[in-house]
Amino acid sequence: MFGFIAVHRLALWRNRRDEYLRDYATFSGAFDHAIEQIKSKGTTLNLLILGEYPKHEVAMSAFIHHLKGKRKQRFQDKWSEYNGIYQKLKSLGPVWVAATMAIIPSPDSPTTPQDLDRYERDRTQNYFRIIQELLEIGKIEHWL
Secondary structure, eight states: OHHHHHHHHHHHHHHHHHHHHHHHHHHHHTTHHHHHHHHHTOSOHHHHHHHHHHHHHHHHHHHGGGOOHHHHHHHHHHHHHHHHHHHHHHTTSSHHHHHHOOOOSOTTSOOOHHHHHHHHHHHHHHHHHHHHHHHHHHOOOOOO
């Protein structure tokens, strides 16, 4: 009887692990285009976020049930940060306006082209860091 229960539990464990690996691959794959665009500087950050967030949100919704406890809380906190960036852009108006608008840190900040370029690079690095942290938090390396 003990052998039967052990084999059954092992089969359940393998199924959960395989389901997690499949869902994590789908989740991380949803970010491939965004990562590629950031590295190649192929688009503006606002356009990238506005275009990719809905796809990322769907992938996150299908994946988050795999996370538990503190890992899930850290993931949700990081996702809230990403969601805040998206909501800020979305509140700027129609997509075509928000996608092309330059965002400055504050009304009193310097707005020379060099300052705006530096701020945009910082925003891009922050966005890239958020993506990397989401992928890292979601990655479960130990199953035993």
